[in-house]
Amino acid sequence: MRTAQGARARARTEITAAIKDEARRQLAAEGAAKLSLRAVARALGMVSSALYRYFPSRDDLLTALIIDAYDSVGEAAEAANAAASGAEPLERWTAVCEAVRRWALAHPHEYALIYGTPVPGYTAPMTTVPAAARVGLVLIGIVRDAHERDGLTGPPLPAELRAEAERMTADLAPGLPPEVGAALVAAWAQLFGLVGFELFGQFNRVVEEREPFFRHAVVRLAHGIGLEA
Amino acid sequence: MRTAQGARARARTEITAAIKDEARRQLAAEGAAKLSLRAVARALGMVSSALYRYFPSRDDLLTALIIDAYDSVGEAAEAANAAASGAEPLERWTAVCEAVRRWALAHPHEYALIYGTPVPGYTAPMTTVPAAARVGLVLIGIVRDAHERDGLTGPPLPAELRAEAERMTADLAPGLPPEVGAALVAAWAQLFGLVGFELFGQFNRVVEEREPFFRHAVVRLAHGIGLEA
DNA sequence: GTCTATAACGAGATAGAC
DNA sequence: GTCTATCTCGTTATAGAC
Numbered sequence: 001m002r003t004a005q006g007a008r009a010r011a012r013t014e015i016t017a018a019i020k021d022e023a024r025r026q027l028a029a030e031g032a033a034k035l036s037l038r039a040v041a042r043a044l045g046m047v048s049s050a051l052y053r054y055f056p057s058r059d060d061l062l063t064a065l066i067i068d069a070y071d072s073v074g075e076a077a078e079a080a081n082a083a084a085s086g087a088e089p090l091e092r093w094t095a096v097c098e099a100v101r102r103w104a105l106a107h108p109h110e111y112a113l114i115y116g117t118p119v120p121g122y123t124a125p126m127t128t129v130p131a132a133a134r135v136g137l138v139l140i141g142i143v144r145d146a147h148e149r150d151g152l153t154g155p156p157l158p159a160e161l162r163a164e165a166e167r168m169t170a171d172l173a174p175g176l177p178p179e180v181g182a183a184l185v186a187a188w189a190q191l192f193g194l195v196g197f198e199l200f201g202q203f204n205r206v207v208e209e210r211e212p213f214f215r216h217a218v219v220r221l222a223h224g225i226g227l228e229a
Numbered sequence: 230m231r232t233a234q235g236a237r238a239r240a241r242t243e244i245t246a247a248i249k250d251e252a253r254r255q256l257a258a259e260g261a262a263k264l265s266l267r268a269v270a271r272a273l274g275m276v277s278s279a280l281y282r283y284f285p286s287r288d289d290l291l292t293a294l295i296i297d298a299y300d301s302v303g304e305a306a307e308a309a310n311a312a313a314s315g316a317e318p319l320e321r322w323t324a325v326c327e328a329v330r331r332w333a334l335a336h337p338h339e340y341a342l343i344y345g346t347p348v349p350g351y352t353a354p355m356t357t358v359p360a361a362a363r364v365g366l367v368l369i370g371i372v373r374d375a376h377e378r379d380g381l382t383g384p385p386l387p388a389e390l391r392a393e394a395e396r397m398t399a400d401l402a403p404g405l406p407p408e409v410g411a412a413l414v415a416a417w418a419q420l421f422g423l424v425g426f427e428l429f430g431q432f433n434r435v436v437e438e439r440e441p442f443f444r445h446a447v448v449r450l451a452h453g454i455g456l457e458a
Numbered sequence: 459g460t461c462t463a464t465a466a467c468g469a470g471a472t473a474g475a476c
Numbered sequence: 477g478t479c480t481a482t483c484t485c486g487t488t489a490t491a492g493a494c
Contacts, residue, residue, distance in 0.1 A: 029349070030262070030349055031262045031346070031348070031349040033259070033260045033262040033263055034262055034263070034349075112346040112347075115425075115429070115431070116345050116346030116429070117260070117341040117345030117346040117429065118341075118429055118430060119260070120258070120259055120260040120263075124430070129434075155449060155452075157445065158441065158444075158445055160438075160441040160444075161438070161441040161442060161444075161445050163438075164436075164437060164438035164441065164442060167437070168435070168436065168437075171435075172435070182442065182445065183449070185435065185436060185442075186423065186442070186445075186446040186449070189419075189422045189423045189425075189426040189431070189432075189446075190418075190419035190422045190423065190446075190450075191422065192422050192425070192426065192431075193418045193419045193420065193421050193422015193423065193425065193426075194415065194418045194419065194422065196344075196418075196421070196422065196425065197418040197421065197422075200344070200345070200346065200347055201347060201353070202344070202418070202421075203418075205358075206397065206400075206401070206414065207393075207397065207414060208393060208396070208397075209389075209390070209392075209393035212387065212389040212390040212393065213390060213393060213411065213414075213415070215387075215389075215390075216386065216387055216390050216411065216415075217415040217418075217419075220384060220412070220415070220453060221419075223384075224449060224453065
């Protein structure tokens with residue numbers, strides 16, 4: 001029983017992985033909009049109906065790929081943070097940002113899947129939320145550590161944003177001053193602006209030395225939150 | 230002669246516009262990857278081969294849509310800048326950033342076309358460059374005005390970025406200090422990070438009051454370049 | 459000269475019968 | 477699970493209308 005079940009489960013895991021691998025290949029070749037269960041099945045020598053044993057619909061396959069991508073970049077961010085765990089917060093911040101950028105350059109189509117144009121007709125279910133939050137949580141952790149050590153202040157908030165900044169910060173990063181929380185969320189979005197512009201070609205013929213440019217930019221992002229060397 | 234030519238030219242302009250309008254409709258419905266000449270022709274009661282009088286290929290139609298989108302957002306930015314021409318640089322900066330955001334929210338699919346995931350199999354020709362540059366040029370103009378009046382300094386450059394910052398600034402915004410030029414390019418990318426995150430759903434359940442949040446973030450972007458109230 | 463329509467190509471996806 | 481008939485697509489050649 002045990003071995004039989006184990007073997008069955010193992011086979012299922014392997015086939016699921018093979019399906020996702022092939023789907024990722026098609027993602028790269030044709031884009032997420034054209035991802036088709038049939039094409040994946042054909043490439044694997046299966047029949048389309050057989051795929052439904054593993055993914056009940058095309059959207060479920062897409063969701064699995066999205067969660068995998070978020071987990072992959074989140075894991076890269078967490079690993080970079082762990083590798084720099086002894087260092088100053090600013091150093092950890094830049095290490096995490098650079099890990100995100102490196103992951104994006106190494107997995108451009110998966111980056112596009114999660115941070116690029118939404119797939120027409122698809123809306124991500126709530127099950128993607130925990131994976132999607134991982135990079136943000138790493139950044140929050142770094143800033144929280146810095147705050148507990150040095151006491152960050154952050155730039156003064158305009159009156160119109162005060163309540164929202166307090167709500168956001170209580171939700172996402174309780175304990176941080178609302179000025180810091182709002183600045184952190186903005187920096188998070190801006191980080192992906194830098195990555196996306198490089199990846200999607202907006203920096204072509206504009207920025208040549210992308211790595212030092214990026215490093216300097218994210219250091220300044222950190223400064224904007226109050227992280228100092 | 231004159232009227233005959235005028236009528237012909239007018240008809241051509243009108244049909245060209247109708248083709249692009251229908252193509253934009255399909256862009257919104259299905260995404261750029263699935264834009265099809267035949268479907269556009271069908272919707273217009275034409276035959277696919279007739280479209281080739283107006284656009285020599287599907288990619289040329291896409292290019293026209295891309296240029297139109299860049300021109301549209303560029304025009305919005307220029308108009309906002311002109312409307313605030315008497316105001317302080319910081320105020321002009323935020324007016325332009327808010328105009329870009331408003332344009333993006335009003336034209337999400339065209340935004341996705343130019344700033345989102347690249348269309349698989351399509352590479353934008355050089356003819357898109359002038360239109361693509363317009364928003365950036367508006368921002369450069371504002372910063373240049375501020376520099377000529379107040380003399381901006383910008384944050385110190387790390388040695389590894391010095392040469393690249395000088396090259397970039399000489400190319401894009403001659404006359405500005407390289408510190409300011411590099412900060413400006415980064416702010417340009419970060420601006421679209423904020424817009425893209427809002428538009429593509431990354432701010433869902435994170436940022437509720439987007440307008441004040443955005444305003445505060447772009448003011449801080451301007452501060453990072455040296456623009457003060 | 460300027461345009462539209464017909465027909466066809468090769469390639470690929472798809473639906474349904476078997 | 478396989479096979480086939482029928483769709484889609486971009487693109488071109490050709491013929492004829494204005």
